[in-house]
Amino acid sequence: MKISEDRKRENRNQIIRAAVDAMTEKGFKGATMREIARAAGLGDATIYNYFPTKEAIVYAYYEDRLEEGAERLRTIPDLHTYGLREQLQTYFETLLEQYLPDREFVAGTFGTVTFSLTSDYQYLRPLRLRFFHVVKDMFEAAVTAGEIPEQAFQELTCQCLWDYFIGLVHYWIRDRSEQFQNTTVLIDKSLDLAIGFIRADLLNKALDMASFLFRHHVIARLDVFQDRMDLFRGQREGMQRGKRPDTGGEDGRQHSEE
DSSP, rough: OOOOOOHHHHHHHHHHHHHHHHHHHHHHHHOOOHHHHHHHHTTTTTGGGSSHHHHHHHHHHHHHHHHHHHHHHHTTTTGGGSSSHHHHHHHHHHHHHHGGGGHHHHHHHHHHHHHHOOGGGHHHHHHHHHHHHHHHHHHHHHTTOOOOOOOOHHHHHHHHHHHHHHHHHHHHHOOGGGGGGHHHHHHHHHHHHHHHHHTTTTHHHHHHHHHHHHIIIIIHHHHHHHHHHHHHHHHHHHHHHHOOOOHHHHHHHHHHHO
């Protein structure tokens, strides 16, 4: 029997919720697809119509949180008046707030997700793309407003912020301070440093300097090295041409006696 798209979405969400509860109680390895399916009110085989593995369910949880985080940003009416620092802080704090009800689950799975093996990149890639999409929009708005210079290496900057976010979540997982005050302080101080770095355009300047040194020094040294190699080859070929051929054997001895 064909089911509606709404029902499919509901089933998918029920599976994710059941998996979070089961893995919180028993751990990732202890939870089984069968008990997740039954907790979601589905047949043992039906769950595989939605997710092929437990890993896929876990990644779907984080993908949904990133999408919901972006949606919550869109509901802030005056977000466009925020500076880049305030927008990034709002985004990170929004994601942490979404993780809060499932903090034990996040503590048990976030490391596996973010330090994924290559075989799981098909699941990790959508997470990174959703994150990058939000951050790129923030950067483009900041460049348009003249808050920061044009980002020649925006992809690299976004990757750095993705790595920063991963580290931030791991810190938050271990934060035992009241209302996670230490995490709040970390965000304040680290974003101040990051935005100062971006506004000063230090990354572009550092890469420009590296490019200059490579062009004018490394490549020049390679030319000198190539010249020396050519000289060495010429000397070796000259030595080989100057050698007398080996005429050993009986024919050689006979020729010598004559």
